[in-house]
Amino acid sequence: MNRLKLVLPTPEYEEKLMDYKREFIENGDSMDGSAGLNNAETFEEWYSVFLDNLKEETVRKGLVPATTYMAISTDNGRLIGMIDIRHILNEYLLNYGGHIGYSIRKSERKQGYATEMLALALKECAKLNIKKVLITCDKENIASVKTMINNGAKIENEIPEGNRITQRYWITLD
Template identity: 45%
Template sequence: MMVERLKLVLPKAEYEAACLTYRKEFQQGNEVMHGTSGLAHAESFDAWLRDVEDGQYEDRLVGNRIPATTYLAVTIDTNHLVGIVNIRHKLNDYLKTLGGHIGYSVRKSERQRGYATEMLGLALESCKTLGIPRALITCDQDNHASAKTIKNNHGQLERTFMHEGTMIEHYWIELN
């Protein structure tokens, strides 16, 4: 059994500096920040924080958005921000094709340490509390690290398909 090194916490004002440093690390690497509920493009941390908080409640959403909870994955011992994970409470048509129930990212300086596998495992536990019986996780076919993370959490490949020039993989994880 793996020893837990991470915990999932809701974003709060006290994490502003950590979140902005996280975003800067992705920007410097010219990388996409998956599972961060728009942190990459937020006008300010406060605006992002309000959006993340409102995003949990269906009556506060606009457009075709669905309720979702965003967590920061921080180390248990030092509260260091390692990654961010977003759990969608249900799927709309878009998420059934691209995105799935869970999106996540790990900062480059913390990769290849098993954090993504642990983060996804913790997110799957949260899915259980939301009453999600099975979780859909998607990734680009050439994202071998993400596919390995999903498989490490018992993901079963359902299908692979082409979307706008990119091969996408659909994995399902049973939560019962």
């Protein structure tokens, strides 16, 4: 299962990140776990936010400190997915967002990458001393449910959120 490695974004990855963004926009997909890449006009704007959000002292208003990783293929260096680890939870994240958000580009889905990427992110959570990891998803997102369960997640409950139901799963780390 060593098909992926988690890498912190740097300016050298600008082209790969913008290509990742382009694929999500073209497919009309939700780009979760990308630290707002979908909303940034430029790489520089996004990278500035990414750097600020790494530390509590500089985190942007309304957000929590978080580390965003790129999941890079160990075979060909392709950016497969992105995953965001929130170091702490505010009330919204406790109910709806969780510690981790992630996405896999459409052209790379259904190959087990999300399960592997989440397993790698859980190792990073342990380094951050996050012992119980909350991950949430829309009840209809069967792929995400399977990804979480494959990594040992146990459902706690479901919370209505507008016209959807958010499922809350916990993974306890050793």
